[in-house]
Amino acid sequence: MPSTTIHFVRHGKVENPDHLLYERLPGFHLSGSGVRMARATAQYIAQNPQLNTVTALYSSPLERTRETAGEILAQLNAQRAQRGQAPLSLIADDRLIEARNEFRGTRIGHGDGALWRQRNLRLVSNLWKPSWGETYAQIAQRVSDFADEKIQQYQGQQIIVVSHESPIWSYRHLLETGHPEHNMLMRHTALASVTSITYDCETGRVLSIDYADPAADVL
Template sequence: MTATTINFVRHGKVDNPDHLLYERLPGFHLSDAGRRMAHATGRYIAQSPQLNTVSAVYSSPLERTQETAQAILDELNPVREARGEEDLRIETDPRLIEARNEFRGKRIGYGEGALYRPENLKLVRNLWQPSWGESYRSIAARVQDFAHEKIDEHPGEQIVVVTHESPIWSYRHLLETGRPEHNMLLRKTALASITSITYDVDSKRVLSITYADPAKDIK
C-alpha cells in the first residue's frame, strides 16, 4: 500500500488592529506574532525526519497564507540544501482560499456589522452557511477536490498545504463524520497548527488524522 500525507497548516496571526472580518480582502498580512508562529511551525517541520521530506508546498492565494508558507520554506529549504536537494517554491491554488463571507470589511457586532441590524439578521438565519456566503459543503468539496488531485500527483510523499481555519476544519469534519457542517466554537485548528491527513493512494481512504500545535506558546 502506498500512502500520501497532506499536512494542512493554518496561517499565523494577522495584523488587524481594527478587528475587521478580512475574509478574502487583500492587504492583510501576518503580524509580528504571526511571523513568529509561522517560523515556529516551519522549524517543527524542518526538524522532523518525517515532515522535512515534503516534496511540495501549496498555499491559498491570500497574503497571510503565502507569508506563512514562505516562513516555513525559510526554515525547511536550508535542511534540503544540506541534503543536496533543490529549494521548494510556493504553488498557489484558489481552491484553498478562505470561505466567502458577506460581512467582509466589517467589525462584527459594531456599526454596519451589528447583528441586530435587519439587513444582517437575514444573513445569519441559515446555520448551514455559517460564513453567510458559502456553505460548509461547498468549502469541504473544493478542499477534497484539491486533496484527491494532489494524492495522485504525489504518491507516497508528504506535502504541506497552507490555508485557513474554515477550509481545514470543514474538510476534516467531513472525513470524520460524513458531513462538513459543524459548531464553529468547537474547531480545533489553532493559528499555525498542522492537521496531517494520510491517505491510501489507490482508494483515497483516510488512514489517519493527527494534529500538532507548534506555535501554541506564541502570543
C-alpha cells in the same frame, strides 16, 4: 500499500487593529505575533523527520497564507541545501482560499459598520449551515477536489498545504463524520496548527488524522 500525507497548516495571526472580518480582502498580513507563530511551526516541521522530507508546498493565494508558507519554505530549503537537494517553490492554488463571506469588511464590535447590526444579523439563520456565503459543503468540496488530485500526484510522498481555518476544518469534519456541517465555534484548528491526513493512494481512504499545535505558546 503506497500512501500520501497532506499536512494542512493554518496561517498565523493577522495584523487587524480595526477588528475587521477580512475574508478575502487584500492587504491583510501577518502580525509580529503571526510571524513568530509561522516561524515556530516552520521550525517544528523542519526538525521533524516525518515532516521535513515533503516534496511540495502549496498555499492559498492570500497574503497571510503565503507569508506563513514563506517561513516554512525558508527553513525547508535551508535543509535541502545542506542535503544537496534542489529548493522547493511555493505553489498557489485557489481551491485553498478562505471561505467567501458576505460579512467581509464589517467590524467585530458596535457602531457603524459593526457585524451585529440588524441588517447583518438577518443573514445568520443557522451556525451549522452558513447562510452568509459559501456553504460548508462547497468549501469542503473544493478542498476535497484538491486533495484527491494531490493524493494521486504525490503517491508515496508528503506535501504541505497552507490554508485557513474554515477550509481545513470543513474538510476534516467531512472526512471524520461524513458531512461538512459543523458549529463554527467548536473548531479545533489553532493558528499555525498542523492537521496531517494520510491516505491510501489506491482507494483514497483516510488511514490517519493527526493534529499538532507548535505555536501554542507563542505570544
